Amino acid sequence: MAVTPKIALSGVTKSFDANHVLKGINLTVAPQESLVIIGTSGRGKSVLMKCLNGLITPDQGSIKIDGQEILGQGQAALEDLRRRFGMTFQFGALFDSLPIWENVTFRLRHQQALDKNEARDIAEQTIIQLGLAASVIDQYPAELSGGMQKRVALARAIVDKPEILLFDEPTSGLDPITGGVIDRLIIDARERLGATTVTISHDMASVRRIADKVAMIHNGVIIWAGPAEAMNESGVPEVHQFVHGLAEGPLTNEKPAAAPAKMATS
Amino acid sequence: MHGFVQNTGRTALNFLAAFGRITLFSVTAVRWIFTPPYYWQQLLRQTIDIGYFSLPVVGLTTLFSGMVLALQSYTGFARFSAEDTVATVVVLSVTRELGPVLAGLMVAGRIGASMAAEIGTMRVTDQIDALDTLSTRPMQYLVAPRLLAGTICLPFLVLVGDVIGVFGGYLVGVYRLGFNPSIYLARTLEYLEISDVTLGLVKAAVFGFLIALMGCYHGYHSGRGAQGVGRATTNAVVSASILILIANYIVTTMFFGG
Numbered sequence: 001m002a003v004t005p006k007i008a009l010s011g012v013t014k015s016f017d018a019n020h021v022l023k024g025i026n027l028t029v030a031p032q033e034s035l036v037i038i039g040t041s042g043r044g045k046s047v048l049m050k051c052l053n054g055l056i057t058p059d060q061g062s063i064k065i066d067g068q069e070i071l072g073q074g075q076a077a078l079e080d081l082r083r084r085f086g087m088t089f090q091f092g093a094l095f096d097s098l099p100i101w102e103n104v105t106f107r108l109r110h111q112q113a114l115d116k117n118e119a120r121d122i123a124e125q126t127i128i129q130l131g132l133a134a135s136v137i138d139q140y141p142a143e144l145s146g147g148m149q150k151r152v153a154l155a156r157a158i159v160d161k162p163e164i165l166l167f168d169e170p171t172s173g174l175d176p177i178t179g180g181v182i183d184r185l186i187i188d189a190r191e192r193l194g195a196t197t198v199t200i201s202h203d204m205a206s207v208r209r210i211a212d213k214v215a216m217i218h219n220g221v222i223i224w225a226g227p228a229e230a231m232n233e234s235g236v237p238e239v240h241q242f243v244h245g246l247a248e249g250p251l252t253n254e255k256p257a258a259a260p261a262k263m264a265t266s
Numbered sequence: 267m268h269g270f271v272q273n274t275g276r277t278a279l280n281f282l283a284a285f286g287r288i289t290l291f292s293v294t295a296v297r298w299i300f301t302p303p304y305y306w307q308q309l310l311r312q313t314i315d316i317g318y319f320s321l322p323v324v325g326l327t328t329l330f331s332g333m334v335l336a337l338q339s340y341t342g343f344a345r346f347s348a349e350d351t352v353a354t355v356v357v358l359s360v361t362r363e364l365g366p367v368l369a370g371l372m373v374a375g376r377i378g379a380s381m382a383a384e385i386g387t388m389r390v391t392d393q394i395d396a397l398d399t400l401s402t403r404p405m406q407y408l409v410a411p412r413l414l415a416g417t418i419c420l421p422f423l424v425l426v427g428d429v430i431g432v433f434g435g436y437l438v439g440v441y442r443l444g445f446n447p448s449i450y451l452a453r454t455l456e457y458l459e460i461s462d463v464t465l466g467l468v469k470a471a472v473f474g475f476l477i478a479l480m481g482c483y484h485g486y487h488s489g490r491g492a493q494g495v496g497r498a499t500t501n502a503v504v505s506a507s508i509l510i511l512i513a514n515y516i517v518t519t520m521f522f523g524g
Contacts, residue, residue: 055395079401087399093392097384107400110303156400 004067006031006164006196007052012061013220014047021047022058023220029213034190034197036211036228038204038242040251043217045200046090049166052198053085054078065164083111086157086195087166091173092149094141094156100127101137104155111160126155130185147178151185158189165190167199171206183209204243207231216242218251291483292413298406299414305407312415316377316474317422323376324369328427331364332356332434340443352443353453356435358462365428366420366466367514370473373420374480374506381412381481382502386488386495394486409482413475420474421467428466461521469517473510480506 005028012025021044029035037045050056051063054070063070070081094103101123102109109119124134130151141149150170157165170186171179183206190197201207207214208228215225216239224236231243241249339355385408388394397404432454439445481502488498 050395053399055398082399082401085399087396089392089396091391093396095393095396096387106402110400110402 003030005029005064006033006066007198008062008064008067009048009051010062010064012048012051012058012063014044014051014056014058020220022051025061025217025220025222027215027222027225029196029198032190032194032196034187034199034210034212036199036201036207036214037217038201038207038214039217040242041202044220045217046168048217049087049168049198049200052164052166053082053087083107083160084163085166086160086162086164088150088153088157088168088170090169092141092146092153094149094152096141099138099140100144100152103141103152104137104159106156108160122159123155126159127152130155131181146173147175147182150174150178150182154182154185154189158193158195161193163193163195165193165195165197167197167201169200169202171201171203176205179203179206180209182206186210204245288479288483291409291486292479295405295409295413295479295482298403298410301406303406305411308407308411309415312412313419315380316373316415316478317419320369320373320376320419320423321426323372324423324427325430327368327372328360328365328431329434331368332360332431332436333438335359335364335431336435336438336443340439349443350453352439353435353445353450354457356439357432357454357458360431360435361428361458361462361466362518363466363514365424365431366469366473367510369424369427369470370420370477370510370514371507373423373474374477374510375503377416378477378481378502378506379499381478382485382488382499383495385409385482385485386498389486389488390490390495404486409486412478412482416474416478417471418474420470420477424466424470425463428463465517465521468521469514472513472517476509476513477506480509 007027007029009025009027012022013020014022025048027035037048039045047056051058058071061071065081065084070078073081094100095106098106101120104123104126105114105119108114108122114122120137123137127136128134132148132151132155136144136148136152141152144152154170157167165186167186171182174182186197186199187210189195197210199210201210208231211228213225214228214231215222216236217223218238224234224239226234231239234240234243237250240246241251335356336352339352340349343349343351343355385394388408394404394408397407436447436450436454439450440447484498484502484505485495488494
């Protein structure tokens with residue numbers, strides 16, 4: 001019997017005015033699988049990821065989590081759904097005005113009404129698991145290095161043990177060693193939680209470390225998807241060019257599609 | 267001619283669209299003010315920021331305005347031997363008009379800009395999206411407490427500003443113009459009615475709401491990058507200042523029944 005995919009996208013489209021960012025995305029992710037989405041900048045990877053947890057509503061198509069359709073379910077259902085997700089953003093998106101312990105336990109505090117001491121204990125344990133010193137919890141995001149901020153963002157994403165983890169360029173802007181550490185932490189977290197992960201990355205070394213499956217998006221569609229080890233033999237010129245970082249090839253630096261700067265009032 | 271009509275029509279439509287967006291935004295935000303959960307910590311933080319940290323700027327503004335008003339009134343009224351009315355003019359002008367408007371404009375510059383910059387930065391650095399992913403409604407967490415704090419704090423600031431402004435008039439009246447202190451105080455209170463102060467406080471509450479609304483709206487819809495946040499900040503201050511002046515006329519008219 002076929003296993004129900006953890007995530008299944010079918011015919012997902014999204015346009016911003018005349019800018020057709022997603023033109024019919026079909027993709028499945030198996031339970032506990034690690035999918036990495038690759039593609040040149042501005043081709044809709046982040047828009048696709050934001051569609052997965054309802055930050056952006058697609059124009060058409062279907063998105064199913066565990067076989068349940070999530071589109072058109074209303075705000076309450078969407079909020080329930082989001083509790084099953086953890087997400088990190090490209091630049092951390094930590095709350096500047098809050099200390100690290102409040103950043104890490106933000107959802108727990110607001111959803112479960114944890115008291116301050118409990119929240120601090122949980123934040124401290126999570127931070128230590130990710131290789132940071134316990135004293136970090138009283139610092140503010142601006143006081144931390146980029147690598148430390150990425151770890152804190154990861155801590156915030158995993159602290160309430162989500163089923164699905166979304167990582168938007170988790171190693172961007174980091175040196176190779178710190179990037180490798182972040183990759184190892186992602187793999188550890190996934191194994192410990194038994195989570196399904198979807199990652200956007202341009203960093204091919206990172207892709208090879210963390211991906212079970214790779215999908216390449218170009219011009220709003222998935223042009224190739226397959227096991228990570230088959231990337232080099234995909235037979236698709238765009239994938240070959242991207243994976244090997246070649247300047248010459250079918251991928252050009254034409255005007256990229258941009259996600260909207262303005263979001264709907266919710 | 268055709269181009270003129272086209273441009274006028276486009277401007278009118280853009281204005282109506284913006285008005286509709288701001289109205290929807292404010293209705294949504296006001297709804298979240300009354301819907302649990304309530305973010306008391308956010309409300310407290312905003313209350314301190316608006317109410318407490320704006321006190322020096324409001325105090326200085328109203329102090330010197332009261333002082334100047336006393337001097338100018340004296341200059342004018344002395345021409346037809348009505349110097350005795352200086353205290354009355356100062357207190358009525360400050361409580362009904364200058365207190366709320368000056369405090370509103372100063373707070374628009376300080377708080378409107380700060381709200382737009384903070385929320386705009388949160389927008390461009392994905393912190394608002396992060397709130398959504400953490401099952402927290404940004405409108406409820408960021409906007410509703412600011413609107414409530416603005417509406418509550420401005421009347422308080424204006425009340426303090428009124429007292430300081432009248433005191434400024436008293437200082438000039440007594441120490442520069444040579445009024446008898448007791449007579450000046452008696453004149454100050456003689457024609458002052460509760461409704462004068464109430465009008466100022468109602469205006470202040472409206473201005474506080476508008477300042478917070480413009481700061482939040484422009485920040486929430488900030489464009490990309492530093493330029494987008496800068497533009498949002500400017501728009502917040504300019505639009506709040508203009509709305510304060512318009513609302514000032516409307517509220518005054520309402521209290522006077524046209």
